[in-house]
Amino acid sequence: MMTAQLIDGKLISAQIKEEAAKEAAQIKAKGVNPCLVVVLVGNDSASQVYVNNKKKACEAVGIRSVSYELGADTTEEELLHLVAQLNADEAVHGILVQMPLPMQINEEKVILAIDAKKDVDCFHPMNVGLLHTGGNGFLPCTPAGIIELIKRSGHTIQGQNCVIIGRSNIVGKPVAMLLMQENGTVTICHSKTRNLAEVCLGADIIVSATGKVNTVTADMVKAGAVVIDVGMNRNEAGKLCGDVDFDKVKEIAGAITPVPGGVGPMTIAMLMKNCLVAAKMQNNLM
Numbered sequence: 673m674m675t676a677q678l679i680d681g682k683l684i685s686a687q688i689k690e691e692a693a694k695e696a697a698q699i700k701a702k703g704v705n706p707c708l709v710v711v712l713v714g715n716d717s718a719s720q721v722y723v724n725n726k727k728k729a730c731e732a733v734g735i736r737s738v739s740y741e742l743g744a745d746t747t748e749e750e751l752l753h754l755v756a757q758l759n760a761d762e763a764v765h766g767i768l769v770q771m772p773l774p775m776q777i778n779e780e781k782v783i784l785a786i787d788a789k790k791d792v793d794c795f796h797p798m799n800v801g802l803l804h805t806g807g808n809g810f811l812p813c814t815p816a817g818i819i820e821l822i823k824r825s826g827h828t829i830q831g832q833n834c835v836i837i838g839r840s841n842i843v844g845k846p847v848a849m850l851l852m853q854e855n856g857t858v859t860i861c862h863s864k865t866r867n868l869a870e871v872c873l874g875a876d877i878i879v880s881a882t883g884k885v886n887t888v889t890a891d892m893v894k895a896g897a898v899v900i901d902v903g904m905n906r907n908e909a910g911k912l913c914g915d916v917d918f919d920k921v922k923e924i925a926g927a928i929t930p931v932p933g934g935v936g937p938m939t940i941a942m943l944m945k946n947c948l949v950a951a952k953m954q955n956n957l958m
């Protein structure tokens with residue numbers, strides 16, 4: 673029995689990519705050819721999958737995509753040199769350096785080196801700061817995808833109790849900011865939070881981003897709550913699964929995202945939107 677509404681990230685992301693394709697055509701009609709460069713260092717197999725998905729999305733939307741695949745032994749200096757070259761290239765609008773990077777490379781240094789105007793991940797401290805002051809421009813891809821999933825599946829954020837589990841720079845913290853901007857009442861929980869189950873039981877919306885299987889179990893979910901699963905884990909059988917005990921939670925929740933097919937595809941759809949924002953910003957089309 674399935675009581676909860678299944679929030680279809682594949683379907684919603686397809687709609688967003690369709691909208692982006694229309695906008696890409698308009699931008700091209702003005703003589704600008706949006707272009708994303710993805711840089712992958714090393715040969716992590718999960719990263720390969722994501723990078724391929726990004727390429728496919730670019731093709732579908734009509735964004736030129738170029739990828740650089742560098743060896744696992746690439747030095748920080750070499751990567752920074754490539755970033756500088758891409759910063760200077762007027763034909764390149766978006767630069768995405770796939771994380772995580774091999775340990776000889778300082779990720780923060782690389783993020784800082786990317787021109788903030790080309791930072792389609794919205795990881796650069798300038799863009800993070802703008803996000804916090806309500807500034808416009810880039811939105812962080814996974815958090816923005818979560819907001820779209822909630823809204824486009826018919827749920828309101830305004831006035832709702834939103835509980836986030838996880839405080840990472842790429843999901844927990846920025847999604848808190850976006851939910852607050854949507855007038856949600858936000859609580860951020862993490863590994864040191866006391867009475868996590870109790871806090872979650874008060875939530876109308878739960879966002880789990882811990883990377884730990886079974887972070888959210890049925891006893892933690894209020895009847896009818898919206899449950900967004902950002903986890904990307906492998907279970908004992910090697911199968912991709914989220915943070916949420918899906919089979920049991922779906923009997924209690926009002927709506928739930930699956931993994932795969934939930935937040936993941938949305939991240940890529942929102943990346944496409946940021947690439948168009950980048951192309952417009954750099955050509956005074958905003």
Ligand SMILES: Nc1nc(=O)c2c([nH]1)NC[C@@H]1CN(c3ccc(C(=O)N[C@@H](CCC(=O)O)C(=O)O)cc3)C=[N+]21
Nearest residue numbers: 721722725768769770771772793932933934936937939
């Ligand atoms: N600079 C940078 N930017 C990122 O945005 C970034 C990154 N580094 N490093 C890794 C994470 C992870 N990430 C995903 C993107 C798409 C799916 C995705 O498409 N998932 C599909 C399929 C997953 C599969 O089949 O393995 C799904 O959930 O249905 C997942 C994860 C982007 N990330």
